[in-house]
Amino acid sequence: MTSDSLYALPRFCRSGDAALTIEVGDGIDADVNARVVDLDRALTGRALPGIVEIVPTYRTLLVCFDPTVLSRRTVEAEVMSLWPPVKPKGQIHRRWTVPVAYGGDNGMDLDWLAERLDTTTDDIVARHSAAEYRVYMIGFMPGFAYLGGLDPRLHVDRRPEPRLVTPPCSVSVGGQQAAIAPPLAAPSGWHMLGRTPVRSYDPRRTHEAFLFCAGDLIRFRPIGVAEFAALERAADAGEIIAEKEEVEV
Amino acid sequence: MSAHLEIIEPGLATTIQDLGRRGLQRFGISASGVMDPIALATANALVGNATDTAALEITLAGPVLTSVGADIRVALAGADFSISIDGRPVTSHESHDLMAGQRLAIGTARDGARSVLAVSGGFAIAPMLGSLSTHSRSQLGGLNGGPLRKSDRLPLAVPRLPASPHLMVSPAHRRRAQGPVRVLLGPQDDAFGAEGLATFFGSEYAVTALSDRMGCRLEGPRIQHAGAVGIVSDGTVFGSIQIPGNGQPIILLADRQTTGGYPKIATVISADLPRLAQLRPGEHLRFQAIEEDDAVKLARAVRQQIDRIGDALIEVHGGGLTSEHLLASNLISGVISALEWIQADAATCGPPAT
Numbered sequence: 001m002t003s004d005s006l007y008a009l010p011r012f013c014r015s016g017d018a019a020l021t022i023e024v025g026d027g028i029d030a031d032v033n034a035r036v037v038d039l040d041r042a043l044t045g046r047a048l049p050g051i052v053e054i055v056p057t058y059r060t061l062l063v064c065f066d067p068t069v070l071s072r073r074t075v076e077a078e079v080m081s082l083w084p085p086v087k088p089k090g091q092i093h094r095r096w097t098v099p100v101a102y103g104g105d106n107g108m109d110l111d112w113l114a115e116r117l118d119t120t121t122d123d124i125v126a127r128h129s130a131a132e133y134r135v136y137m138i139g140f141m142p143g144f145a146y147l148g149g150l151d152p153r154l155h156v157d158r159r160p161e162p163r164l165v166t167p168p169c170s171v172s173v174g175g176q177q178a179a180i181a182p183p184l185a186a187p188s189g190w191h192m193l194g195r196t197p198v199r200s201y202d203p204r205r206t207h208e209a210f211l212f213c214a215g216d217l218i219r220f221r222p223i224g225v226a227e228f229a230a231l232e233r234a235a236d237a238g239e240i241i242a243e244k245e246e247v248e249v
Numbered sequence: 250m251s252a253h254l255e256i257i258e259p260g261l262a263t264t265i266q267d268l269g270r271r272g273l274q275r276f277g278i279s280a281s282g283v284m285d286p287i288a289l290a291t292a293n294a295l296v297g298n299a300t301d302t303a304a305l306e307i308t309l310a311g312p313v314l315t316s317v318g319a320d321i322r323v324a325l326a327g328a329d330f331s332i333s334i335d336g337r338p339v340t341s342h343e344s345h346d347l348m349a350g351q352r353l354a355i356g357t358a359r360d361g362a363r364s365v366l367a368v369s370g371g372f373a374i375a376p377m378l379g380s381l382s383t384h385s386r387s388q389l390g391g392l393n394g395g396p397l398r399k400s401d402r403l404p405l406a407v408p409r410l411p412a413s414p415h416l417m418v419s420p421a422h423r424r425r426a427q428g429p430v431r432v433l434l435g436p437q438d439d440a441f442g443a444e445g446l447a448t449f450f451g452s453e454y455a456v457t458a459l460s461d462r463m464g465c466r467l468e469g470p471r472i473q474h475a476g477a478v479g480i481v482s483d484g485t486v487f488g489s490i491q492i493p494g495n496g497q498p499i500i501l502l503a504d505r506q507t508t509g510g511y512p513k514i515a516t517v518i519s520a521d522l523p524r525l526a527q528l529r530p531g532e533h534l535r536f537q538a539i540e541e542d543d544a545v546k547l548a549r550a551v552r553q554q555i556d557r558i559g560d561a562l563i564e565v566h567g568g569g570l571t572s573e574h575l576l577a578s579n580l581i582s583g584v585i586s587a588l589e590w591i592q593a594d595a596a597t598c599g600p601p602a603t
Contacts, residue, residue, distance in 0.1 A: 013436030016516030017544035019486045021436040028481055053272045055484035057508055062484030064274075067519065067548045072541070139482065139508030142277045142387045146482070182277075184387060201276070203377050203389060210276040 003031035010039075010083060012076050018052075019064045020075050028176065030148060032059045033136050037215040038085040048078060056214045057137045058146070090248050095217040097243040098180065100129070100171050101228040102194035107171070109191035116156060125222055127151040128193060133178060133218040138210065143182035143201025145212045150178045162189035169195050171220065180218070197231035198242045211242060252319035252349075252408030254368065256401040260312035260355065262461075264383035265372065265391040265403075266365075266503075267303035273378060274484065274507045281384040281504050284363050284462060284526030287555060288327030291418060292367035294558045295324035295344045297411045303374070303381035304367040305397070308462075309529070311355025311364070312397065319408030320348045322369040326418065328361025328527055343417035343565065346410055361425055361527035370407025384504055386463070415565040422561040426524045429537035432490065432515040433544055436483075440512035441492070442475040449514055450536055454498060458530040462504040464491075465525055467534075471496030474512065482510040488517035488525070490536075500525060520547035 003025070011023040024039060025032030040056040043063070050070025055062040063075055102125045103110040114121045133147040140146075150173060158174045166172070168183040174190030181188075182201035200211050212218070223231070231241050256263075266289070269282020283289040283306055290300035305312070311330055325332060325341040332339050333354045339345050341364065347353055355366065374381055377390050388394030392401050438446065454469035478494040485491075489501040491511040500517060501509070502525060517525065518539065528534065554561075 014433055014516070014541070015436045015486050015513070016433050016488050016518060017541060017548055018519045019516070021483060053274055055274045055507065057483040058481045060483040062274075062486070064486060067545045068552045071545070137482075137508065138275060138277045139484070140277060140506050142389075144277050186386075209378065213275070 003029050005029040005032050006035060010079055012072075012079075013060075014072065015062065017067045017072075019062060020072050022061045022063065022079060023059060024061070025059050028058055028136070028148060030134055033134065033148070033214070034087070035085065036061055038087050039079070039082065040214070042082045042085040043079065046078060046082070048075070051075075055139075057139065092246050093215060093217050093249050095132075095219065095245050095247050096212065097219050097221050097245075098171075098196050098198050099223040099227065099231060099241070100194040100196050100220045101223055101225055102128075104225075106167075106225075106228070107192050107194035109172075110193050113154075113156065113173075113191055113193070117153065124154065124193070127154055128173070128178070129220040129222050131219075133220075135212050135214055135216040135218060136177075137214050138212060141182060141184060141186055142203075143199075143210050143212070144186075145180045145200055145216075145218070147178040147180070147218055148176075150176055152176075156191060158189040159191070160189075162187050166190075166192055167195060169198065169200075171196055180212070195228075197228055197235045198240075199235050202235075202238065204238055205240070208240060211240065217247065251373075252405045253317050253402040254314050254321075254372075254405065255317050256312055256314050256397050256399060256403070257352065258313040259397045259399055259401070260307055261310040262308040263312045263397045264306050264385070264395075264462075265303050265374070265397075266306040266382045267380055268301050269382045269503065270378050270380045270384075270389075277507050278378060278389075279384050279387065279504050279507055280487065281382040281390070281462075282380070283365060283382070284503050285327050285365065285523040287523045287551070287558075288363070288365040288526070289367075290555045290558045291326035291342070291561070292324050292365040294562060295326065295342070295416050295418070296322045296367050296369040297413045298367055298369065298371055300555060300558060302367065302371040304365045304371070307355060307364045307366060308358075309362055310357045311366075313352060313354045315352045316347045316349050316405075317402070318349055319405055320346060320410045321405060321408065322411055323347050323353060323366060324416075325355065325364050325366050327364035328358045330358050330364050331356035340417075342423055344415045358529070362529045363526045368405065369411045370405060370409075373404040373406040386504065416562045417565050419561055419563050425527065426521075429535040430524065431518045431521050431539045431544070431547075432488075432536050433518060433541055434515050434538060435513075436516070437480060437512035438514050440474055440476060440480065441514055442473065445473040445475060445492075445514070448472050449498070450538065453533045453535055456528045456530050456532045456534070460528070460530060462502055464502055464505060465500040465528060467498045467500070469497070472498065472514065478512070479510050480512050482508045485509050485513070486516060488519065488522055489513045490515045490517065502526075518544040518547060520544065520551045523551075 013021040133149040172190040266283040383391030452470040454467035
């Protein structure tokens, strides 16, 4: 399966003398993002001396390097030698089930969204928790997961004025995207549907300080406030409460 | 209570910084780290530390602090700040002994914006995600994930005076960079037409008071986008120049968000990044495009400057300069900078591409 949005050849865009942006396709698209993840794995596997870090995003890889050790031309040649990156057969993906308490104080925009979409809050919760999402990238703030796969019925423009502060661990939607926020308050123009007790980021955890990475799959499970409180206590104690399974794709 | 530095007044925005967090941008972790790595290396070298030891980064108005339970050595490098120990004025870019109970007061920046205060031996503070660097927005690093506060106590790793001689930065090596900020176009210069690029390179921009460690916000002639104002969010680097919808450039700095959705017209070359740390609100700057190969040469020169930082230091005898050094040096008060050494290199790089 290939998408029209995929480029036949990567497009190299200079990002100063110490970084290179590699575009592999156009737009927000699962196939394009899968190619980003494949190239990330292939390039990371090569472990070129001088590469400082690689940042996978929706449709690009940002490769940061030390220009006194490695040249941009060498990075480009390396990518071309890996092109198209091999997709491993029977690739294992991690699928997380993330509990969410929808509405009320946890999801202050749920009622507004129901009204806006001329439906019930139950319908929104059902649609939001029925989909399987793909983590397109982690960015903006520690552990903030940008998700694709949102039911088209729930696509709504962002708020005209972003809120300066939104609650930690918010589960939100904006445009055609969905997201899970880390346990940090942050500004956002997205619509808050609920909150999860899952800490997508916890610097106190020595293993898995970050739960999710690009390419992971996500499902949401609606929970009530009592379960939320119980799970919240477990998460506060440092437990990882998102259920994880490994699936072949 | 073990020996520590106690913060009497925290200053405007004093944070603990080292070279930052590497390799975690893919998880949304800002690299953070010191804004002027040459200042960090210099301040550390002056007190006999490894050049990447975590130190205090001071912005515009500095802290007042005291050493409790230990005599230590301190040095300030970067911007030119007024400093005193127990009310007696001392100079920056020179090591000083701070005896237990003495009060070090760092005033305001006279030129430049940021300086680094190193203490001999560094601090006994546990790193978070591999670094002591403070990133306030994600509450990472430092003492409590934020700027220093009144009464904070920073435990000292080596609470005694080093046996090494006192050092100072040779006056010839203190000079603030001048001239346009040099950039390479991209990664999204194609989001701007000829008119937008002409405005970017042809105009003078002022640093606004909203600038901080996250971004240097500029004000000036509006840069016109050729098409959409947004892109599909992608990764950012220290020096990315975003142009949001209002056409006013923002240069992303150490504490930047890891991904962004505004097109980036150009990227400041790595050799010119330490200069950005020293820009003060109200100052003006211009941008100039250079060739990539020249940018790499300049990056090498800065690397060499940091690796050989000791060459720029001289011993202080009896608390003052030797006449030999005074004769050999141009006494220029100001700021040590990468550009001082590499201006000469730039001259050999040929005319800048425009």
